[in-house]
Amino acid sequence: MTYLRWLLLAISIVFYRVWFPDGPPPLSIRLDYEFLVIALVGLYRGPTVGTIAGWCLGFLGSAYDPEVLGWSSLLGSMLGWSVGMLKERLFLEYPLSRWLVLWGVLLIVKSAYMLFAVGVDPGLWLSSFFAGGLASAGLTATAGLVVSLLWERARPRVKDAALASMREDTP
Numbered sequence: 001m002t003y004l005r006w007l008l009l010a011i012s013i014v015f016y017r018v019w020f021p022d023g024p025p026p027l028s029i030r031l032d033y034e035f036l037v038i039a040l041v042g043l044y045r046g047p048t049v050g051t052i053a054g055w056c057l058g059f060l061g062s063a064y065d066p067e068v069l070g071w072s073s074l075l076g077s078m079l080g081w082s083v084g085m086l087k088e089r090l091f092l093e094y095p096l097s098r099w100l101v102l103w104g105v106l107l108i109v110k111s112a113y114m115l116f117a118v119g120v121d122p123g124l125w126l127s128s129f130f131a132g133g134l135a136s137a138g139l140t141a142t143a144g145l146v147v148s149l150l151w152e153r154a155r156p157r158v159k160d161a162a163l164a165s166m167r168e169d170t171p
Contacts, residue, residue, distance in 0.1 A: 009037060013061050029135040034061035035109060036140050038076050039102055040147060042083035050080025071116045079109045095145055103141035110137050 016033045038057050042050025058076025062069050082105050090101065110133045118124045 032140045036144050038080045039083045042080040043087050047081045047084030050084035051077045054080030075109050099145045102144045106137040106140050
């Protein structure tokens with residue numbers, strides 16, 4: 001069952017790229033689905049799995065564009081590692097602290113990605129940072145927080161159902 005989940009996650013990233021191409025969205029605000037999935041994997045599975053998943057999902061998300069293929073894999077692995085490492089080092093039980101960690105790490109990764117995308121021109125980098133980077137990182141972090149809260153609400157029910165079925169099986 002675990003392999004099926006990973007396969008569905010990879011397929012969802014490819015389909016997201018097909019359904020929502022990189023066209024200019026309104027106000028340059030865009031939900032970075034790949035980064036969201038990588039951050040959540042790092043948040044729930046730790047830095048090692050987050051790094052591996054970040055590299056693989058960054059590769060899949062940018063397989064259509066060979067110019068950014070290596071950078072997406074590198075930044076995805078950095079994102080998965082840093083969120084996983086911060087999860088182990090910080091107390092992220094409160095939603096605000098989880099949102100701040102997601103927003104901060106996504107903002108750093110988007111800033112590094114913008115350096116590769118627009119070059120070293122400070123004016124262009126700052127304008128794209130303020131026009132789309134801050135809001136896109138906030139939107140992605142908010143979506144990540146909502147998904148993580150829904151995930152945690154569903155997890156106890158699954159565990160309780162598994163424990164109840166185990167109790168019924170034992171005489």
